Amino acid sequence: MAPMTTLKGDPFDRTLFESVTKRRFFFTESFEIYRVAPNFQGDNRGLYDYGPPGCALQANIVDLWRKHFVLEENMLELDCTVITPEPVLKTSGHVDKFADWMCKDAARGEYLRADHLVENVLASRLARGVNGPSKNSPKLDEATAAEYQNILAKIDNYDGPELGDLITKFDIRNPDGNGEVLPPMPFNLMFKSTVGPSAAAPVYLRPETAQGQFLNFRKLLDFNQGAMPFASASIGKSYRNEISPRSGLLRVREFLMAEIEHYVDPEKKEHERFDEVTQLRLPLLDKGTQLAGQTTPRNVSIEDAVKSGTIDNETLGYFLGRIMLFLLKIGVDPSKIRFRQHLDNEMAHYACDCWDAELLTSYGWIECVGCADRSAYDLTVHSKFTGTPLVVKEALRTGPVKVERWQASLDKKLVGPRFKRDAKAVQASVEALDQPLLEKLATELNTTGSVTVDTATPLADGSSSVELSRDLLTIQKVTRLETVREYTPNVIEPSFGIGRILYCLLEQVYWHRPQDVARAVLSLPLAVAPTKVLIVPISAQVQFTPITRKLSSRLRAFGIANNIDSSGASIGKRYARNDELGTPLGITVDFDTLANGSITLRERDTTSQVRGPEDEVLQAVKNLVDGTESWHQIAGRLAPFSAHGQNDD
């Protein structure tokens, strides 16, 4: 992979970049003063606090997200709890399956995520051209290098035992200390706790916002007056006990997610606004390309990708397009975005297609948005467990139709006395049987005289299934006249990690002035920049105070976030500080302002300045913020300005 370069094409220097984000307090390690305190036993890895510019940047990204998705498409926003009872996450599959594979370096007592270990070691061997940890290791031959590349291209496709085989085959060790690691073991990523003084009821901190949205499906559908398709959305914290949190904000244990659940008829996955994105070209790294060991995406129009079946359906294609447009809106570099399709093993078993929007950073390509078609899985499992139908009922436009359906019925007179307290659970389990299973059980009941039915909840004796004989259970095919069609919607889920997006964006907009690494700039677009305008009086004399205050209040009235810097530092220093904060515009008030009311306006990236009467300059600022005029246009209509003492040096 080519090394990361800045906006201006210079090599990206992470140390310099980190010194800027730290100095300007975008974010910081949580509990830092405790970590450096003597005898601190805690673990603060993967926990970060956002400082003032980080908070403002995050709020602006979230605000744009809400406008771009929720308001644009009338999505139904929810705010659900983080604390989630165990049965919910047991039913969704998280208790059993939300795990990563980890390896232990027994000598150091360190835990490593198995796929990351294999990936890092093989990538490092390829970069160094040697087949071992030190530079004295044997040279990497062509065939092995090709094999490594092939493995890396599909690294997400391996399960734990397969990763274990790779570790043994290539003698992969912990890069820290070169110690051997034990075979991969699954590790569940959820934080577990209990509620109430009895501590009897286990709960988890949610690992995603999605489940809360699914559980409210019935109320959402009612709120939407039964109309389909529609989407719900949620913005909130999620928690994952990552095995080895590294890479700053990219892999943390507490993070802000913004998720959409778009509910759609499984037989109608077209999208009514698809035509708005058909011509948009996306850099797609599809399954086939990855399995062929390649990493270069193809630029394909969404229309062609859906037509050829590369993207499974229109709705998924539509959301991939909307994700691309959102990323561009907040200032992500289009040449540093790609959409990578999940390989079959990587995808949850119930999903039918899944793409990750990945952004290029100094850590490589990072998944920032996942977009999956989760089929009807979640609604089906929650419905089965709770006995609450999470379905859509639609009147058949063609009038009543004859349908043949398998129907199971229990002899109520016998069930009560036979199963006592379990009778309700047995009844619910029979009602939850779907058509294919009923068909299978009907044959079995006929031939063997009894069938075993799984129960959604454990019975009084702890068992999770029940044997039902022919005297209790009847399964037969019935013909009915139906006037409504009932179906469980499929769910298309775009899922955004706001912290990852924020970090990748910061890396991508960072650069420094030519020949001066100390003068860093964050070219954040106006739409997300923490502060839009810096107001600087030429000197700290009190006569400027009423003018700067008035300018600030006029900008606030336009809804434009601004800041006055009347410190004694030189104008150049004050601008340089704000370049590092990503402030796009600067207004200078000087002695001419006192005389004739004119002020100057500076643009961060070019450092060019224009001058004009206060009203005109403020209107120009408003136009820039609203996006109705570009800097180029403004520079063409206001007078250019250059004066000693008000420039950057």
Ligand SMILES: Nc1ncnc2c1ncn2[C@@H]1O[C@H](COP(=O)(O)OP(=O)(O)OP(=O)(O)O)[C@@H](O)[C@H]1O
């Ligand atoms: N530990 C984390 N720290 C920060 N953001 C995260 C973390 N885990 C997931 N996310 C964000 O949430 C989004 C949706 O989560 P998803 O479950 O698809 O991630 P994932 O596939 O588990 O990520 P990864 O493979 O990197 O662990 C991701 O695209 C990412 O932006």
